[in-house]
Amino acid sequence: MKLRFSLLFCTSFFLVFSISSMRHDKLAPEFGLQTSDSLKFTIFPNPLKNKILNIESSSDALKHIEIYDVLGEKKYINDTYEDRIFLDELNTGIYIFLLEQEGQKGLKRLVVP
Numbered sequence: 001m002k003l004r005f006s007l008l009f010c011t012s013f014f015l016v017f018s019i020s021s022m023r024h025d026k027l028a029p030e031f032g033l034q035t036s037d038s039l040k041f042t043i044f045p046n047p048l049k050n051k052i053l054n055i056e057s058s059s060d061a062l063k064h065i066e067i068y069d070v071l072g073e074k075k076y077i078n079d080t081y082e083d084r085i086f087l088d089e090l091n092t093g094i095y096i097f098l099l100e101q102e103g104q105k106g107l108k109r110l111v112v113p
Helices: 002-021 024-031
Strands: 041-044 052-057 063-069 074-080 084-086 093-101 104-112
Touching (some): 041 093, 041 104, 052 093
Antiparallel strands (some): 052 084, 063 074, 063 093, 093 104
């Protein structure tokens, strides 16, 4: 049991460290993004506080949002025109935040303490 937990912990640590140290252009192909067409946007506060995440982008168009955990499992999906979302169901961890707007996509790392 301890060996299994140790292996899981080490694998998770490696994934978190790898994803957090990767640059956007290295993550982009894994999520079907072209680095030259990447959407520029900001999310804050990051680390997340009070379960409310603000999203700033240069467009008021519909936002398609997907959030993945470090294992690649989709944890959240939403389409909205709002500039903030309520993320009450995310556990502590590091996530990949994907935003698609007007045919462009962008990625950010999101930390939930």
